[in-house]
Amino acid sequence: MVNKKAKLTTFGKIWRIALCILVPLGGGFLISLFTRDAMSQFGDFNQPPLAPPAWLFPVAWTILYVLMGVASYLIYLSGAKKKAKMPQARVALIVYGIQLVLNFIWMPLFFTANLYWVAFAVLALMWILEIVLLVMTFKISRAAFWCLLPYLVWTTFAGYLNVGIAVLN
Numbered sequence: 001m002v003n004k005k006a007k008l009t010t011f012g013k014i015w016r017i018a019l020c021i022l023v024p025l026g027g028g029f030l031i032s033l034f035t036r037d038a039m040s041q042f043g044d045f046n047q048p049p050l051a052p053p054a055w056l057f058p059v060a061w062t063i064l065y066v067l068m069g070v071a072s073y074l075i076y077l078s079g080a081k082k083k084a085k086m087p088q089a090r091v092a093l094i095v096y097g098i099q100l101v102l103n104f105i106w107m108p109l110f111f112t113a114n115l116y117w118v119a120f121a122v123l124a125l126m127w128i129l130e131i132v133l134l135v136m137t138f139k140i141s142r143a144a145f146w147c148l149l150p151y152l153v154w155t156t157f158a159g160y161l162n163v164g165i166a167v168l169n
Contacts, residue, residue: 016076021069024100028065031107032058038111048164064151071137071147072096078141085140092136099129116166123162127155 042054072093079089102122110119130152137145 017070017073020073020076021066023072024065024068024103025062027100027104028061031104035107035111042111045165046168048161048168051161051164060154064154067147068096068100068151071141071144074141074144074147075137078144088136088140092133092140095129095133095136099126099133102126102129110162116162116169120159120162120166123155123159127152127159130155 040054042057075089075092075096079086079093103126106119106122106126109115109122113119130148134145134148134152137148
C-alpha cells in the first residue's frame with residue numbers, strides 16, 4: 001500500500017512544476033492575444049540581416065517559456081531542499097519574476113505601440129536581469145542555469161532584431 005503522505009508529496013511536486021511552467025506559458029499566451037495582429041505585420045518591417053521568419057517566434061518562445069518554468073521550479077526545489085540555499089533561491093525567484101514581467105511588457109511596446117527604442121530599453125533591462133539571474137542560478141542549481149541559458153541567447157538575438165528594426169523603420 002502506498003503511503004498517503006508520499007502521494008501528496010508527489011502530487012504537490014507535479015502541481016508545483018505545472019504551475020511554474022504555466023505561469024510563463026500563460027502570460028506569453030495572454031500577451032500574444034493582444035499583439036496577434038501586430039505580430040502578423042512583422043513581415044512588413046524592413047528587417048536586419050538574419051531576421052527569422054515570423055512563424056519561428058511562437059515556436060521559440062513556447063520552448064523558452066517551458067524551459068524558464070522548469071528553471072523556476074528547479075530554483076524553488078533547491079531552496080526547499082537545502083535551507084542554506086533558501087534565501088538565495090528566494091531572491092533568484094524575485095529576479096526571475098521581475099524579468100518575466102519585463103518580458104511580457106516588451107511585446108506590446110514593440111509590436112502594438114511601435115515604441116521600438118522604449119522596447120529596447122525594457123529588453124536591455126531584462127537582459128541585465130537575466131545575467132544576474134544566471135549568475136545566481138549557477139550557484140543554486142546548475143540544471144536551472146542550463147535551462148535559462150538559451151533564454152539569454154534568444155534575448156540577445158531579440159535585442160539585435162529590435163535595434164535593427166528600430167533603425168530600419
